[in-house]
Amino acid sequence: MDTNWAYNENVKKHFMTPKNMLAGAPEDYHADGEGSVGSPACGDMMMVLIKVKDGRIADFKWKTFGCASAIASTSALSELVLENGGMKLDDAYRVTPEQIIAYLGGLPANKIHCSVLGDKALQAAIDDYYKKNNLTNPIKKAESPIVCQCLNVSEEDIRMEVLEGATNWETLQERTKIGTVCGKCQENAKQIQANFVKRYYSEKTYNPDKEA
Amino acid sequence: MRVYLDNNATTPLHPDVIKAITDFLPYYGNPSSLHETGRDAKEKLYSSINSISEFFGCPREDMIITSCASESNNIILKSFMNKKYDFRPHIIISAIEHPAILETAKYLESNGFDLSLAPVNEDGVVEIETIKNLIKKETVLISVMWVNNEIGTVQPVEEIGRLAKEKNIFFHVDAVQAAGSIPISFKDLPFDSASISAHKMYAPKGIGLLYVKNFAKRKKELTPLIHGGHQEGGFRAGTENTIGIAAFGAACSALSKEMEKNHAQEEKIRDHFEDRVQKEIPHIIINGKNSKRKVSTSNITFKYIEGESILLRLDLHGISVSTGSACSTGSLDPSHVIMALSDDKERAHGSIRFSFGRENTMADADYTVDKLKETVAFLRSISPLYKGE
Numbered sequence: 242m243d244t245n246w247a248y249n250e251n252v253k254k255h256f257m258t259p260k261n262m263l264a265g266a267p268e269d270y271h272a273d274g275e276g277s278v279g280s281p282a283c284g285d286m287m288m289v290l291i292k293v294k295d296g297r298i299a300d301f302k303w304k305t306f307g308c309a310s311a312i313a314s315t316s317a318l319s320e321l322v323l324e325n326g327g328m329k330l331d332d333a334y335r336v337t338p339e340q341i342i343a344y345l346g347g348l349p350a351n352k353i354h355c356s357v358l359g360d361k362a363l364q365a366a367i368d369d370y371y372k373k374n375n376l377t378n379p380i381k382k383a384e385s386p387i388v389c390q391c392l393n394v395s396e397e398d399i400r401m402e403v404l405e406g407a408t409n410w411e412t413l414q415e416r417t418k419i420g421t422v423c424g425k426c427q428e429n430a431k432q433i434q435a436n437f438v439k440r441y442y443s444e445k446t447y448n449p450d451k452e453a
Numbered sequence: 454m455r456v457y458l459d460n461n462a463t464t465p466l467h468p469d470v471i472k473a474i475t476d477f478l479p480y481y482g483n484p485s486s487l488h489e490t491g492r493d494a495k496e497k498l499y500s501s502i503n504s505i506s507e508f509f510g511c512p513r514e515d516m517i518i519t520s521c522a523s524e525s526n527n528i529i530l531k532s533f534m535n536k537k538y539d540f541r542p543h544i545i546i547s548a549i550e551h552p553a554i555l556e557t558a559k560y561l562e563s564n565g566f567d568l569s570l571a572p573v574n575e576d577g578v579v580e581i582e583t584i585k586n587l588i589k590k591e592t593v594l595i596s597v598m599w600v601n602n603e604i605g606t607v608q609p610v611e612e613i614g615r616l617a618k619e620k621n622i623f624f625h626v627d628a629v630q631a632a633g634s635i636p637i638s639f640k641d642l643p644f645d646s647a648s649i650s651a652h653k654m655y656a657p658k659g660i661g662l663l664y665v666k667n668f669a670k671r672k673k674e675l676t677p678l679i680h681g682g683h684q685e686g687g688f689r690a691g692t693e694n695t696i697g698i699a700a701f702g703a704a705c706s707a708l709s710k711e712m713e714k715n716h717a718q719e720e721k722i723r724d725h726f727e728d729r730v731q732k733e734i735p736h737i738i739i740n741g742k743n744s745k746r747k748v749s750t751s752n753i754t755f756k757y758i759e760g761e762s763i764l765l766r767l768d769l770h771g772i773s774v775s776t777g778s779a780c781s782t783g784s785l786d787p788s789h790v791i792m793a794l795s796d797d798k799e800r801a802h803g804s805i806r807f808s809f810g811r812e813n814t815m816a817d818a819d820y821t822v823d824k825l826k827e828t829v830a831f832l833r834s835i836s837p838l839y840k841g842e
Contacts, residue, residue, distance in 0.1 A: 247765060256762070257769060262835045281838055282798040284759055284779050284787065288837040304837040308761035308778070312835070 248309060249446075251346045255313035260320055263290060263302035270302060274373065276365025279358050285311045289362040293370055297327040303362070310352040317344045318359040334367050334380050336360045338404060339449040347448030353441055354405040388430050391422035396433055403437040410434065455771045456817045460653075460810030461602050461630060461750060462775055466700075467655035467811075473501075473703030474657070477696050484693055485684070494695055501702025508705035509649065509664065510638025517663040517685045518698060522629045523553035525648030525663035526596075528678050528689075529625045530557040533594050534564055535676040543567040543591040547579045547608065548793040549601050554627055555789070558596070567591065577606035577741035577794045584613055594623045599647075600630035603777060603790040603806055604741035605750025607635075614643030629653055633708050634716065634747050639664045645671075651697065655811070656704035660697030663689075715811045720748035722809050726818040727751055733822065734829055740791060740804060749809040752777075754791070754800045757839040758832040763805055763825075766832070770824040777804040 246253060263270060272290035279286035285307035292300035301322050305315045321336065321344050322328045328336075338357045342348050371378045385397035394417045407413040413434055414420065420427040441447050457465065466474075480497050482490035506513050519525045533542065546558045548570040562568040569587045571579050579597060588595075595617050599610050610626050617624035626647040631637060633654035639647060649662040665671055672688060682690030708715075727739060736756040755763060760776030767774055777788025779802065787801030795801070807821070833839040 246768075253769075256765065259835065264834060266841070267837075277837060281802070284798070284802045286837055304835050306757065306836045306838050307759050309765045311759075312762055 248313070248349070249346050251317075252310060252313045252348065255316040255345065256309040259312055259316035261301055261303065261316065261323065262319075263288075263304050267304070272302075272366070274366040274368070274370030276362045276367070276369055278361045278365060279307070281306060284308065285354075285358055287311070287315055287358045287362040289315075289359070289366040291363075291366045291370065293330065294327075297329055298322050298333050299327050301327075301363075303359075307358075308352070310348050311358065313345060314341050314348070315359045315362075317341055318363065320344070322363065330367055330370075331380050334364055334378070336363060342447060343449045347446045347450075350442045350445055350447045351406075353447055357401070357404045388433060389417075389419045389422075389426045391426075392418050394419045394430075399430065399433050400437050403434060403441060407434075408438050408442060454820060455773075456813070456821055457773045458807045458809060458813070458817070458821060459773045459775050460813075461605075461806065461808035463652045463658065464633075464655045464810050465812060466657060467704055467707050469707040470656050470700045470703045473699050474696055477699040480695065484695060498693070498695060498698055498702075501699045504702040504705040504709075505662065505698075508637075508709050509632075509662070510640050511664050512640065514686070515639070515665055515668045517665065517668070517689050518693065519648075519661045519663050519689060520659055520694065521652075521661040522627065522648040522650035523661075524678065525661050526551075526553045526625075526627055527557055528663055528675065529646050529648070530554070530561060530594070530596065531678065532675040533623075534561055534566075536593075536674070538593075540591050541565065541567050542593045543569065543589050544594040544596070545569045545571055545584060545587050545592060546596045547571045547573065547598065549573055549577065549579075549603075549606075549790045550596065550598055551602055551627055551629070554596055554598070571597070573606075573793050575794055576744040577601060577604050577790070578744045579608055579613075581609055581612045581616065584616060588616075588620055588622065592620070592622050594625065596625040596627065598627040598630070600628075600634065600747045600750075601741070601790060602630050603788060603804075604752040604794075605630070605747035605808075606741040607631075607745040607747065611643060617645075618643050630747060630750075633704075633712065634749065636712065639666070651701040651704060654704050654708060656700045657697060660694050660701045662701075711811070716748055719809045719811070719813070722813055722815055722818050723748055723751050723807075725815060726807065726809075726822060727753075729818070729822045730825065733826055738800060740794065740800075751807045751809075752791075752804055753807070754804045755829050755832075756799070756803055757836045758829065759802050760805055762832055763803075763828055766828045767821075767824060770828075772821050772824060775806045775808075777806070778802045 270290055273293045274291045277288045288304040290302045291298050301319045303315045305312050318341050322333055385395035387395050402413050419430055480494040482494035484495035558568055571583050573579050597608050597613055600607050614624050623645045626644045628647045629650045632649045645666050647664045651660040652658040677688050679690045738754040740752040760778030764776045777791045779787040791801035791804050
């Protein structure tokens with residue numbers, strides 16, 4: 242990881258020579274499922290297109306607007322998903338940001354929020370595939386314990402906000418309004434947030450492979 | 454090939470500066486010492502200080518040598534915090550100031566000051582009318598930069614200075630990006646104070662200047678940041694950065710001879726660069742193009758792609774530029790300067806600053822356009838926002 246460039250060698254490789262990107266227009270690709278997340282105003286946007294065969298992702302193409310780590314992480318995700326003849330849909334649906342970051346060999350902590358988008362875009366594409374074929378997604382979205390009962394904010398919601406840079410309580414509260422009604426959850430919520438912050442940001446580079 | 458196009462961030466040392474530093478190295482004495490070793494160092498600095506004084510058209514007694522322009526800016530703004538008021542003091546700064554002014558002004562705000570950020574027009578210029586309308590009877594200070602560091606737009610500082618004088622308001626100018634580009638004679642300008650940084654004009658980091666008009670009279674109104682010594686008229690303590698002063702002096706002498714020539718060459722290269730970019734790369738915005746700009750600065754938004762990825766791909770081709778994208782800093786807020794003139798986050802995220810200097814050539818500009826074309830075309834081909842020509 243210790244390179245004098247902005248990112249490690251593997252990120253650099255995926256950024257300079259990305260794999261599986263869609264060269265032409267999305268319409269011409271005839272995807273079985275398509276998903277987009279992010280917005281240009283935030284500086285990151287990803288589009289994932291998949292083809293499905295026998296319950297597996299047979300092809301994966303993408304387009305990304307964003308920084309080097311956003312481009313590299315979508316490229317890494319495409320390789321991860323297409324390895325060994327393509328991931329099964331349910332495994333693909335469960336791909337986490339941690340897997341993408343580990344595949345890249347770590348990302349700077351302040352860049353994690355970029356790569357969170359790839360897995361979300363893939364989930365959206367799989368959802369779209371099921372919808373188009375009138376099928377029900379067999380994977381229920383993981384139930385996450387509710388932390389703020391008043392406003393229905395879950396542990397997963399807190400985790401996602403931390404990944405997107407809400408490393409202090411004020412920012413988390415600004416974005417989710419957590420603990421602004423009865424306020425009883427505040428202490429617990431702050432502890433949960435602190436644990437995630439410690440997990441993702443205690444080192445300059447976050448690499449899930451090196452987690453104890 | 455290495456092409457350095459980030460001269461607004463910092464500049465390479467001028468060969469004369471390198472020579473001056475090398476020549477000064479044996480003069481290790483403390484200029485405050487009475488003995489010969491100290492006197493030799495002091496003696497050697499005289500001509501350097503004179504060169505600085507001449508280059509900026511300001512008398513020695515109105516110059517305070519500092520460590521950088523951020524320090525100079527801090528001295529002026531924080532001095533206003535150390536005064537007693539029987540009203541809530543109001544300050545005006547432009548919305549596109551460098552963080553050294555912006556953050557310091559916000560610090561004053563957090564200490565009870567009333568702060569107004571003067572907006573800029575879509576060409577990146579603070580209009581005199583805007584300042585006029587913001588002035589209140591409680592306004593004690595106006596601070597506007599001469600040349601914006603990101604887009605190079607020249608601000609109407611002389612007009613604002615005359616207005617401030619008429620209203621009896623202290624006027625400070627962050628002149629960092631003007632130094633070495635625009636001929637300056639502080640004694641003839643309607644500024645109460647101004648700051649300069651030597652490393653933007655081919656001298657090393659760690660040396661700057663604060664100019665205060667009629668400093669002897671004004672001194673009691675201002676507060677030092679660093680107490681504890683008689684240096685700089687007792688106003689800025691700390692043993693002189695002797696090598697820095699020698700280097701700064703050498704940069705001033707060199708530029709007084711070649712500034713005009715550099716200016717013409719930089720303008721020619723920048724214009725050629727922008728002409729080619731405009732002809733050969735579609736969907737771009739040259740930020741601040743309609744206003745008077747520092748001739749060496751070109752800030753361009755490449756639509757549908759993001760600045761950090763442009764910067765890093767150019768970097769791998771040996772080209773050094775900078776970006777107003779948030780992604781380069783890891784925050785979600787893009788350049789406050791591009792936002793101030795457009796309120797368009799996409800425009801800010803896709804902006805790249807090319808700042809030319811005395812060492813750049815036409816070949817540098819051509820090589821950069823060639824690599825830029827390639828980079829922009831590639832990033833657009835993988836961008837979900839780009840729908841073709």
